[in-house]
Amino acid sequence: MDRPLKFGSESLGSRLILGSARYPNHDVLLQALRAGGTEMVTVAIRRVNLDDPTGENLVSLLRRENFRLLPNTAGCYTVRDAVITAELAREALGTDLIKLEIIADEDTLYPDAEKLLEASRILVDKGFQVLPYCIDDPVTCKKLEDLGCVAVMPLGSPIGSGMGILNPYNFSIIREKCQLPVILDAGVGTASDVALAMELGCDGVLLDTAVAHAKDPVLMAEAMRLACEAGRKAFLAGRIPRKYYAEASSPTGGKIRGGRKAG
Amino acid sequence: MKISLNGERRDLEGPVNLQELLTALRVPTGGGIAVLVNGEVARRAQWAETAIRAEDEIEIVRATVGG
Numbered sequence: 001m002d003r004p005l006k007f008g009s010e011s012l013g014s015r016l017i018l019g020s021a022r023y024p025n026h027d028v029l030l031q032a033l034r035a036g037g038t039e040m041v042t043v044a045i046r047r048v049n050l051d052d053p054t055g056e057n058l059v060s061l062l063r064r065e066n067f068r069l070l071p072n073t074a075g076c077y078t079v080r081d082a083v084i085t086a087e088l089a090r091e092a093l094g095t096d097l098i099k100l101e102i103i104a105d106e107d108t109l110y111p112d113a114e115k116l117l118e119a120s121r122i123l124v125d126k127g128f129q130v131l132p133y134c135i136d137d138p139v140t141c142k143k144l145e146d147l148g149c150v151a152v153m154p155l156g157s158p159i160g161s162g163m164g165i166l167n168p169y170n171f172s173i174i175r176e177k178c179q180l181p182v183i184l185d186a187g188v189g190t191a192s193d194v195a196l197a198m199e200l201g202c203d204g205v206l207l208d209t210a211v212a213h214a215k216d217p218v219l220m221a222e223a224m225r226l227a228c229e230a231g232r233k234a235f236l237a238g239r240i241p242r243k244y245y246a247e248a249s250s251p252t253g254g255k256i257r258g259g260r261k262a263g
Numbered sequence: 264m265k266i267s268l269n270g271e272r273r274d275l276e277g278p279v280n281l282q283e284l285l286t287a288l289r290v291p292t293g294g295g296i297a298v299l300v301n302g303e304v305a306r307r308a309q310w311a312e313t314a315i316r317a318e319d320e321i322e323i324v325r326a327t328v329g330g
């Protein structure tokens with residue numbers, strides 16, 4: 001039995017965290033979340049549609065199913081907007097958890113490391129449990145750890161790109177240098193990306209589009225769950241080292257000699 | 264009086280407090296909602312005591328789908 005994924009006040013049996021965006025409808029969303037075995041779901045903070053204020057109530061829907069909520073600051077480009085969004089999320093949802101995103105560039109949606117560090121410092125001071133979405137850079141991850149974040153969430157590749165983990169070596173270094181839980185966030189395209197992340201020693205994976213935009217989101221969510229479990233078990237089991245040359249797996253002693261046969 | 268509400272100019276018949284405004288707008292206040300008044304989060308417990316003044320900038324938000 002594996003130990004739970006722990007960060008801050010949270011303890012999760014599932015190491016797969018799923019987003020709630022881009023699904024065809026709420027019914028498919030709920031089915032996929034169940035199939036993924038996830039316990040925590042990300043949500044965004046946005047203006048209420050005042051033309052239909054009683055419309056969608058995602059929070060009730062997710063809470064009815066006992067999912068824990070991880071609000072994000074998606075779409076924020078400034079420290080101030082990110083901090084205010086985190087405070088609104090705390091007020092709306094009664095949680096100190098915040099997935100901190102401060103975007104630097106519209107095309108790549110890469111995080112702005114400088115602003116991320118500043119916002120992390122402010123939010124930690126305000127008592128938030130900060131999970132920063134960051135570049136796959138061991139130095140930044142270490143700085144975020146020193147600031148008191150509860151986990152780091154390095155990207156595998158740009159959000160929604162489905163390009164997987166572009167720099168697995170950096171993930172290995174982050175794993176080695178950073179004591180915090182490492183949760184791959186962004187870039188997952190399919191199940192093998194999740195398995196690789198877990199094999200590299202990530203403590204968890206957060207993904208959204210790869211499931212929500214799959215042809216069959218529910219089936220893909222199940223695949224992600226299995227990949228997460230398989231990758232985790234492989235990491236715990238310890239992979240063999242890579243070598244340039246072959247090493248026979250069958251015994252080398254006791255081999256027969258065919259002898260001579262005429263003709 | 265005129266205020267800014269979720270980025271749009273609105274005319275309000277005052278005086279009115281934040282709780283009354285949310286009720287008038289039919290915003291469900293059971294949970295999952297937060298309000299920003301002039302850049303400061305208005306705590307739920309303070310809604311009924313928060314008088315809205317002309318030119319206030321108010322943002323009413325909720326948690327919605329996100330990644």
